[in-house]
Amino acid sequence: MKKYFEILQKCPLFEGIEEKDLLALLHCLGAKTEKFDKKYTILTEGKPSKYIGIVLNGSAQIVQVDYYGNRSILSVVEPSQLFAEAFACAEVQSLPVSVIANEPCEIMLIDSRRILYSCANNCAFHQQMIFNLMKDLAQKTLLFHQKIEITSKRSTREKLLAYLGFQAKKEGANSFTVSFDRQELADYLEVDRSGLSAEISKLRKEGILDCRKNYFELL
Amino acid sequence: MKKYFEILQKCPLFEGIEEKDLLALLHCLGAKTEKFDKKYTILTEGKPSKYIGIVLNGSAQIVQVDYYGNRSILSVVEPSQLFAEAFACAEVQSLPVSVIANEPCEIMLIDSRRILYSCANNCAFHQQMIFNLMKDLAQKTLLFHQKIEITSKRSTREKLLAYLGFQAKKEGANSFTVSFDRQELADYLEVDRSGLSAEISKLRKEGILDCRKNYFELL
DNA sequence: TTCCTTTTGTTGAAAATTCAACATATATTC
DNA sequence: GAATATATGTTGAATTTTCAACAAAAGGAA
Numbered sequence A, B: 001m002k003k004y005f006e007i008l009q010k011c012p013l014f015e016g017i018e019e020k021d022l023l024a025l026l027h028c029l030g031a032k033t034e035k036f037d038k039k040y041t042i043l044t045e046g047k048p049s050k051y052i053g054i055v056l057n058g059s060a061q062i063v064q065v066d067y068y069g070n071r072s073i074l075s076v077v078e079p080s081q082l083f084a085e086a087f088a089c090a091e092v093q094s095l096p097v098s099v100i101a102n103e104p105c106e107i108m109l110i111d112s113r114r115i116l117y118s119c120a121n122n123c124a125f126h127q128q129m130i131f132n133l134m135k136d137l138a139q140k141t142l143l144f145h146q147k148i149e150i151t152s153k154r155s156t157r158e159k160l161l162a163y164l165g166f167q168a169k170k171e172g173a174n175s176f177t178v179s180f181d182r183q184e185l186a187d188y189l190e191v192d193r194s195g196l197s198a199e200i201s202k203l204r205k206e207g208i209l210d211c212r213k214n215y216f217e218l219l
Numbered sequence C: 001t002t003c004c005t006t007t008t009g010t011t012g013a014a015a016a017t018t019c020a021a022c023a024t025a026t027a028t029t030c
Numbered sequence D: 001g002a003a004t005a006t007a008t009g010t011t012g013a014a015t016t017t018t019c020a021a022c023a024a025a026a027g028g029a030a
Helices: A002-009 A019-029 A085-090 A112-116 A126-151 A156-171 A182-189 A193-205 B002-009 B019-029 B085-089 B112-116 B126-151 B156-171 B182-189 B193-205
Strands: A032-036 A041-043 A051-057 A060-065 A071-077 A098-101 A105-111 A175-177 A209-212 A215-218 B032-036 B041-043 B051-057 B060-065 B071-077 B098-101 B105-111 B175-177 B209-212 B215-218
Touching: A002 A019, A002 A051, A002 A105, A019 A112, A041 A051, A051 A085, A051 A112, A060 B126, A071 A126, A071 A182, A071 B126, A085 A112, A085 A126, A085 B126, A105 A112, A112 A126, A126 A156, A126 A182, A126 B060, A126 B071, A126 B085, A126 B126, A156 A175, A156 A182, A156 A193, A156 A215, A182 A193, A193 A209, B002 B019, B002 B051, B002 B105, B019 B112, B041 B051, B051 B085, B051 B112, B071 B126, B071 B182, B085 B112, B085 B126, B105 B112, B112 B126, B126 B156, B126 B182, B156 B175, B156 B182, B156 B193, B156 B215, B182 B193, B193 B209
Parallel strands: none
Antiparallel strands: A032 A105, A041 A098, A051 A105, A060 A071, A060 A098, A175 A215, A209 A215, B032 B105, B041 B098, B051 B105, B060 B071, B060 B098, B175 B215, B209 B215
């Protein structure tokens, strides 16, 4: 477990908890780690939402697939980040999303009841973790607002430019790589892939952006 | 303040707090109430996010207006419900949304710092409120998932039917009224109003639903 | 390298959305 | 009740998206 300390210390759930306490806390929480290959399902839509996940390395996508098989990508989670915490905290019966490994990754899973309710040892960190979860959920809400702001645009072009604008702001630079391939980007923006490719070509011809695979540059 | 006790007791923020303690707590929090006429702005996009709001009566809309003036409605908040709590908890610099009175309403506003951080009296309810906020934010996240599930559909028809399906589930009945007029429903579904009206007509002719103003019935 | 798979780009036709303009219906005000 | 304002429904044209099919490029495996 120790090799993940650096990642775990940056995890919002453990903010304000000192390294010396972390190992005991993880034990108390019954934390376990699992490895997943690319494209493997970490948590399955429709199943009970028992676990809060933490990405230790690699990355994962939060996806929703509708009745007709259309995939919608809600977000990407990267090392140190939590996922499925909202469903665990809201104690929903069944997960409304699946979590899929975006690349080979290691994941820590914690039974959410061990976080939300005091353990037998009544360890002192529950209050801190509740506060941390509250902060994290508030942050996640902002990301949803952002996604809605992007996808509420009516055209592929506007959606793409809004998305790239947010990425540029986040990276603090006009050039960056995105963690989506074309199909995934389309599924995040909720548009057609071929239409997205065509729009990228058009924007390139107009000198508005440059793009090579998942590298983008706003001009 | 006493006349709002019934509403406040149902407010997620005060769950688990007894009526006898509520008045003192509200005083401790420096809660104030304000009245707003229909269409008045309760909180303004771009301004600091100092306050958590509670709807006492009436209702309000959470809206976002983009560069071109296109309105997007994120959600509607009704009596007992919180709003702007995510921005307060995440301590963002400026609000990414406006909150608009949907009808004449009374609103309680609480400086979020009084909730998040212990007061001079160190009253015992902060922990409970933090827990309550965590639960509330988790619930709100589910609503965002729902909105994204609805608006990620590619056609006006599918968006409308997905929305009505969720409403029917929520109401536990196939007939219900929605708290949107046509333009607002269009702005929630992220579609064109006239196209929405046309789609409703079509669905009516096909015998799939009945609709009179904001009353809908799924057949 | 070569073969094979996957990803990305391109195109045209079909379908759907948006937009503008107007008709009709419903509320509101005096 | 009449007049006015607001909301909703209808239509056709322009634009855009989606869909399907294929071409081209990139990546991986042998």
